[in-house]
Amino acid sequence: MKRFFKIISILTAVLLVTASYAACSSTGDEAENGTETAVDTPSLQLSVDEWPVIDGATALSPYYEAMAAELLGMDIEEARQYVYCNKTDGAFENLINGRADMIFCSLPGEGQLEAAKEAGVTFETYPFLNGGFVFFVNKSNPVDSLTIDQLHDIYAGKITSWKEVGGDDVDIIPYQRTEGSGSQNGMYKYIIGPDEIMEAPTQLIAAEMGDIVDAVAFYDNSEGAIGYSYYYYVANMHYSDDIKLIKIDGIEPNDETIADGTYPIINQSFVIIRDDTPKDSVVRQIIDWVLSEEGQALGEKNGYIRNKSGK
Amino acid sequence: MVTSETRAVSSFKKILSVSVAAALIFTMAVGLTACGSGSVDKEISIDIPDSDIVGNRVEAPVKTEYFTDNNLRTIEGEYEAPSYVNADASDLIQIDGLKNKEVQQTINDKIRGTFMEMITDTNPPPVRGAKLAVRDFLDEEGNLLPSEITVDCYVEASFENILSVKLWKYITYGSYEYDNCCWYSDTKVLNFDLNTGNELKLQDLFADNVDACKYINRYTNKLLETTDYESEEVFAYTDQFQIKLASPFEGFSDDVEFFVSDYDGSVNIILDYRTPEFYVGDNGTDTTWISIPYCEEMGYTEKFDNEEWLFEDEDVSYSLIVKPVDENHKVRMQENPDLSDVGEMIYYNKSLEYYDYQSEGFVNYAKKLYDNVEDVDGLIKDVEKYRKSYDGEISASHYYNLSSESVGKYEILSVDEILSAESIVGEDYYPIFYDETVQYITMDSTKSKIVGIDDLFVDGIDFEEAVLKQMLAKKAEVEEWTAESGREFVWSDKTEEYLKAMIESINGFRLGNRSLAFSFKYNAEAMAADYIGCDADLLWYYAYLCTGELYYRDFGCKSLTIFG
Numbered sequence: 001m002k003r004f005f006k007i008i009s010i011l012t013a014v015l016l017v018t019a020s021y022a023a024c025s026s027t028g029d030e031a032e033n034g035t036e037t038a039v040d041t042p043s044l045q046l047s048v049d050e051w052p053v054i055d056g057a058t059a060l061s062p063y064y065e066a067m068a069a070e071l072l073g074m075d076i077e078e079a080r081q082y083v084y085c086n087k088t089d090g091a092f093e094n095l096i097n098g099r100a101d102m103i104f105c106s107l108p109g110e111g112q113l114e115a116a117k118e119a120g121v122t123f124e125t126y127p128f129l130n131g132g133f134v135f136f137v138n139k140s141n142p143v144d145s146l147t148i149d150q151l152h153d154i155y156a157g158k159i160t161s162w163k164e165v166g167g168d169d170v171d172i173i174p175y176q177r178t179e180g181s182g183s184q185n186g187m188y189k190y191i192i193g194p195d196e197i198m199e200a201p202t203q204l205i206a207a208e209m210g211d212i213v214d215a216v217a218f219y220d221n222s223e224g225a226i227g228y229s230y231y232y233y234v235a236n237m238h239y240s241d242d243i244k245l246i247k248i249d250g251i252e253p254n255d256e257t258i259a260d261g262t263y264p265i266i267n268q269s270f271v272i273i274r275d276d277t278p279k280d281s282v283v284r285q286i287i288d289w290v291l292s293e294e295g296q297a298l299g300e301k302n303g304y305i306r307n308k309s310g311k
Numbered sequence: 312m313v314t315s316e317t318r319a320v321s322s323f324k325k326i327l328s329v330s331v332a333a334a335l336i337f338t339m340a341v342g343l344t345a346c347g348s349g350s351v352d353k354e355i356s357i358d359i360p361d362s363d364i365v366g367n368r369v370e371a372p373v374k375t376e377y378f379t380d381n382n383l384r385t386i387e388g389e390y391e392a393p394s395y396v397n398a399d400a401s402d403l404i405q406i407d408g409l410k411n412k413e414v415q416q417t418i419n420d421k422i423r424g425t426f427m428e429m430i431t432d433t434n435p436p437p438v439r440g441a442k443l444a445v446r447d448f449l450d451e452e453g454n455l456l457p458s459e460i461t462v463d464c465y466v467e468a469s470f471e472n473i474l475s476v477k478l479w480k481y482i483t484y485g486s487y488e489y490d491n492c493c494w495y496s497d498t499k500v501l502n503f504d505l506n507t508g509n510e511l512k513l514q515d516l517f518a519d520n521v522d523a524c525k526y527i528n529r530y531t532n533k534l535l536e537t538t539d540y541e542s543e544e545v546f547a548y549t550d551q552f553q554i555k556l557a558s559p560f561e562g563f564s565d566d567v568e569f570f571v572s573d574y575d576g577s578v579n580i581i582l583d584y585r586t587p588e589f590y591v592g593d594n595g596t597d598t599t600w601i602s603i604p605y606c607e608e609m610g611y612t613e614k615f616d617n618e619e620w621l622f623e624d625e626d627v628s629y630s631l632i633v634k635p636v637d638e639n640h641k642v643r644m645q646e647n648p649d650l651s652d653v654g655e656m657i658y659y660n661k662s663l664e665y666y667d668y669q670s671e672g673f674v675n676y677a678k679k680l681y682d683n684v685e686d687v688d689g690l691i692k693d694v695e696k697y698r699k700s701y702d703g704e705i706s707a708s709h710y711y712n713l714s715s716e717s718v719g720k721y722e723i724l725s726v727d728e729i730l731s732a733e734s735i736v737g738e739d740y741y742p743i744f745y746d747e748t749v750q751y752i753t754m755d756s757t758k759s760k761i762v763g764i765d766d767l768f769v770d771g772i773d774f775e776e777a778v779l780k781q782m783l784a785k786k787a788e789v790e791e792w793t794a795e796s797g798r799e800f801v802w803s804d805k806t807e808e809y810l811k812a813m814i815e816s817i818n819g820f821r822l823g824n825r826s827l828a829f830s831f832k833y834n835a836e837a838m839a840a841d842y843i844g845c846d847a848d849l850l851w852y853y854a855y856l857c858t859g860e861l862y863y864r865d866f867g868c869k870s871l872t873i874f875g
Contacts, residue, residue, distance in 0.1 A: 048442075053443060058555055058557045058595065061558070061590070061595075062557065062558040065439075077437060077584075077587075080437070080438075080439050080584075081435075081438065081441045081442040081443070082440070082443055083440060084443060084444075084594070085439045085440065085557070085590070085594070085595045086594055236559040302558075303558075303559065
């Protein structure tokens with residue numbers, strides 16, 4: 001009896017996939033023409049049996065968990081059980097060794113590319129959401145905009161007073177993030193390398209065996225402070241209302257400038273698969289859906305910024 | 312009472328206990344920022360109709376100097392379990408000692424029902440990726456059978472006429488032997504009003520003019536604002552256990568899972584699959600909690616108070632309210648100079664930690680000690696002296712660390728000092744001297760006055776006799792331990808003489824929530840060697856008689872002024 005139900009469910013799934021694949025293509029066209037209509041049922045629907053193994057970064061988990069709920073037709077509490085979230089490193093490891101079919105992450109770093117090369121794996125990457133690397137200061141700071149060069153010099157210890165960049169005669173306190181954190185890696189990538197960056201302000205914290213050690217001090221929003229993070233966190237999470245985002249080269253970081261790519265420091269999120277993924281794989285159908293109007297709208301609904309730049 | 316501290320753990324659970332310990336460290340280290348001094352926000356108030364109020368009507372602020380403990384006992388419950396249950400590590404607890412047997416039965420039935428549900432449910436908890444992971448462990452007919460289930464019960468709180476029980480489940484699929492398995496943990500908590508046996512909701516723990524949900528949400532938001540919680544960045548204290556925010560925190564709902572801890576009176580909000588915005592552990596599938604420190608907005612001390620004593624055992628005992636570690640209010644001073652030009656193995660470190668909410672008198676006293684300790688020049692002079700008298704290279708160190716804590720209205724300073732020196736010739740080390748001392752200094756914050764040991768006991772109580780009685784009461788414990796390791800603990804008149812000499816050398820005490828510990832002018836092991844002259848490997852056991860915890864309830868709480 002169980003086998004009978006299994007056969008029926010597989011047949012149903014095949015029918016659904018065939019129908020939804022056709023629907024997916026047409027949705028993409030409609031989006032381009034700006035003629036999409038709001039629908040409750042997503043254009044792609046999948047069964048549990050055909051669902052691939054998906055993994056990814058923590059920061060993107062709200063997206064791919066919501067996506068699983070949409071495409072599997074489940075509530076999110078149920079759907080969450082059908083996706084892994086092993087963080088960036090774990091997700092790449094799983095993709096490389098075949099334990100994951102697709103991952104939602106930032107682009108691979110050197111270590112991950114090296115591991116892929118050793119395993120004979122090549123990645124295909126699809127940018128699907130935009131993000132921004134942003135700097136913030138105390139709201140009372142009169143400085144509104146900085147250039148990337150000025151930021152570089154602030155963090156190199158060459159510019160030490162806000163007066164040098166059009167502000168008050170107040171010492172700049174350039175806060176940093178903990179080594180190995182996403183934001184600190186972003187700093188090295190976009191502004192200044194680890195060899196050039198000045199020593200971070202530190203604070204004494206308790207360590208093991210009753211010792212007290214220096215640790216990277218947490219941004220305190222004092223008069224001269226400057227800190228950095230990713231736009232998603234600042235916009236959606238628990239940063240104080242008393243901070244102000246700094247324009248870079250005169251361009252304010254906001255949903256629009258990040259979506260269209262005019263904000264100078266854009267970091268994108270990607271769907272990444274192995275390039276040997278079959279052309280007719282359900283994984284590729286999911287990528288099409290993610291890049292479609294429906295997939296992009298789902299991103300916005302979850303606090304992310306769509307990729308309007310097409311790059 | 313059965314507590315998490317006293318239960319033996321299987322090797323499997325030890326793996327998890329690392330996580331639990333880390334969670335505790337996390338909550339102590341970083342989780343206690345917002346309302347360490349009492350309250351998050353006085354504006355969080357509501358009006359609840361009388362008909363919805365549980366227990367006595369209570370309005371904040373609720374002033375409590377110490378907690379009243381319950382006299383409940385726990386006994387092991389019997390149950391029948393499926394074959395995959397690890398019965399050796401799965402203990403069902405049942406309570407005993409309530410006068411009202413009907414209420415007791417109601418509570419026991421609920422604990423048993425939850426326990427049985429947990430040991431018979433073979434599905435993984437609904438955590439991230441669980442249904443993908445267990446696909447590998449379905450049998451040919453598509454059934455999912457675990458290789459092992461363990462469920463254990465812990466009493467987290469048994470005081471103030473409330474009881475909090477936490478049930479912790481580990482479910483394993485596949486085999487560790489073949490490195491082909493996955494496992495999950497799941498937690499359920501039960502909180503009871505011991506007057507009625509009714510289960511408590513979060514609001515029931517708070518005063519009736521305080522919105523509990525808003526209170527914990529505001530606390531958590533403040534915690535997040537002051538913590539480096541970003542995704543991909545470690546939010547917790549150790550590598551074994553990480554907590555991150557996977558998506559914006561929009562607030563707990565009023566049906567959030569929680570338990571109360573009678574260690575410090577905190578209300579602890581469970582973070583697991585029911586709060587997916589918190590990514591807990593390496594794979595986002597673990598469980599931890601946020602501790603909301605005890606505060607004047609919590610009304611449970613008065614809410615469930617009853618003129619009638621609910622327990623068969625009439626002895627009343629109390630516990631002091633421990634103020635949690637509050638990193639955001641901690642002030643640190645340290646002198647740790649680089650002495651490499653004096654010698655590669657010369658170390659000097661002095662440090663002081665206190666909290667900015669501690670009394671001025673206490674802080675000034677601590678700073679004075681810090682300033683007056685021998686400075687680094689003293690150590691350098693000593694090293695020069697040793698170089699003249701000893702061959703080889705000199706290694707020397709001076710550590711002087713002052714740490715602070717608050718318990719009830721008392722402020723306690725722990726002074727740890729180690730002075731050591733040795734000469735090194737080739738690969739041989741020759742000790743010059745080693746001296747390690749610990750001294751506790753306790754101050755009454757309301758009087759800015761150091762509390763002496765005599766002040767601890769009410770008039771008419773001979774403290775030396777009371778302390779000796781407590782030390783002697785540990786005889787059986789020590790005899791059992793030594794017998795287990797095949798040694799004989801010799802008890803003679805000299806032992807008692809030794810204990811009396813140690814009591815005379817008491818120079819301070821440290822208050823805990825349910826017990827106190829003494830500091831002594833003399834080293835307990837060295838004194839044991841002098842008085843008793845036993846084998847060196849037995850000295851620790853003699854020292855334990857003096858240095859272990861001495862419980863208030865054993866002294867009799869009425870004998871102690873701290874509960875006056």
